[in-house]
Amino acid sequence: MPRADFYLISKPRFREEPLRLVCELARKAYETGTPTLVLARDAAQAEQLDDLLWSFDPDAFIPHQIVGVDADEDEAEVLIAPPDANVPLRPIVINLRDDAVEGTFERVLEVVPADENARGPLRERWKQYQALGLDVNKHDM
Template sequence: MARADFYLIAKPRFREEPLRLVCELVKRAYEKGLPTLVLARDAAQAEQLDDLLWSFEPDAFIPHQIAGLDMDEDEADVLIAAPDADVPLRPIVVNLRDGAVEGTFERVLEVVPADESARGPLRERWKQYQARGIDLNKHDM
């Protein structure tokens, strides 16, 4: 059964740099050998995440790349996709975009902003996943 995990940003280090939380989530999936797709909000965010994955932990190397570059995308454990990239979903999807993820996945990870006023769309997304019969979980990070 598919599941959706909502990660609520609470800790100061994630408040200051929400993409750090994305790196942590991606690292966990990589350590479990799960192919991961990150749906970036835009090309700039995809590049920012690409840079951060190289540097967020000195000892952690997570093979990743941005979709649409010349390399073989099937080889990358973590694929970062800007909205214009047409890529198939993977078992783990980290969603940084505005809408719910459509299609088939094992788990979707949603990052919930610390700012209460920005959480409205995520409440809607929760309801959308719930209506599809997806198992829902909430985590404070």
């Protein structure tokens, strides 16, 4: 059964730099050998995440790239897709956009902001995933 995992930001290091949590999630997926797609909110966020994946941990190497930038994107374990990129879903999808992910995947990972005022849309998304029959889980980070 597909699952939706909501990661609630609470630790100071993730509050200061929420994309750091995305890097940690991408690393965990990479370590399991599971191809991952990150749905970036916009092109600027895609580039910011691309840079951070190189630098967030000096001991970590996560093969990644932004869709449409390089020709060999099938080989990258982690693909970062700006909104205008048309790319098939992968087994793990890290969703940074405003809408629920629809389609076929094993897991969708949602990063929930620390700001209580920004959590409303994610509560709706939780209900959407439940309605689609996904196994929904919450993790405090």
